[in-house]
Amino acid sequence: MSNLWFLYLFFAALLIFIGLYCLLTMRNLIKLFIAVEVISKGVSLAIVATGAVKNNILLAQSLAITYIVVEVALVATALALIINIYKKNKSLDVRLLSKLKG
Amino acid sequence: MAIQIILLCGLVIFSALAILLKDLIKAALSLAVASLLLGIIFFRLAAPYAAVFEISVVAGLITVLFILTIALTKKGDEVTEARLVKLAFPVFLILFLVIDGLVMKSLLQKIPALPSGPEAGTFGEVLWKQRTFDLVAQVGVILAGVLAVLALFRKKEEDKDE
Incomplete structure (x- = not known):
């Protein structure tokens, strides 16, 4: 069972790494939120896999569902913000946001 | 498997x-x-x-x-991305794969996780009785998200009126 847990958490860490790499290096705002989504996939995989391995799948499922709801609210707000930024700057380049400095 | x-x-x-x-x-x-x-x-x-x-x-x-x-x-x-980003990605990925494989197994033995043991009841009982506060928080988060989206788009409409 420990090997199975290792396997799932290994891939969850990999997903979180891919998302963090994109967050740190990319400039397109939509790409950055795709990276946030990838990280959240890694986290929900870790939650559900740990619950399944530790025989706590019901609790893990309820936590995963809560997490998904929070994720949707985050993405909806963030994408609305991106559309507003695009209308203002006519670009999705994250470097242009430094112009917001007073 | x-x-x-x-x-x-x-x-x-x-x-x-x-x-x-x-x-x-x-x-x-x-x-x-x-x-x-x-x-x-x-x-x-x-x-x-x-x-x-x-x-x-x-x-x-x-x-x-x-x-x-x-x-x-x-x-x-x-939006132009830096050229090195895509070229360096496989290198960093392989590096992380090696570190992940070496470190994760020893980490798993040290990190305390959920207590092991069979659960009683159904999913509905766990969600509605044990995690009731989570559901209240979910309603709060959804409302906050809806209000945030409404606020973000309302501002633009006011700009148009002006």
Whole structure:
């Protein structure tokens, strides 16, 4: 069972790494939120896999569902913000946001 | 076990494609496929409710929101990324794979996780009775999200009136 847990958490860490790499290096705002989504996939995989391995799948499922709801609210707000930024700057380049400095 | 590994590899490959593909529509669709694979993994882990939420909400709703945003920001593709980003990605990925493989097993023995033991009751009982506060928080988060979206778009309408 420990090997199975290792396997799932290994891939969850990999997903979180891919998302963090994109967050740190990319400039397109939509790409950055795709990276946030990838990280959240890694986290929900870790939650559900740990619950399944530790025989706590019901609790893990309820936590995963809560997490998904929070994720949707985050993405909806963030994408609305991106559309507003695009209308203002006519670009999705994250470097242009430094112009917001007073 | 072999099917799980194939599904997990597919999940990582499509997630990597989602960040590496230049075309944003293709990237959003790759993300949807990754969500679909994650949903299948949840089903195989005996977590059908989480799987249904993952497939319907994340693979469905969030993909639609992404594609809508991409359609509304047509020039988004023109953002130039640094050349080194895509070239350095495989190097960093392999480096992380090695570190992950070496460190994760010893970490798992040290990190305390949920107490092991069979659960009693059904999913509904756990969700509605044990995690009631989570549900209240979920309602709060959804309301905050709706109000935030309304506030963000209301401001633009006021600008137009002026």
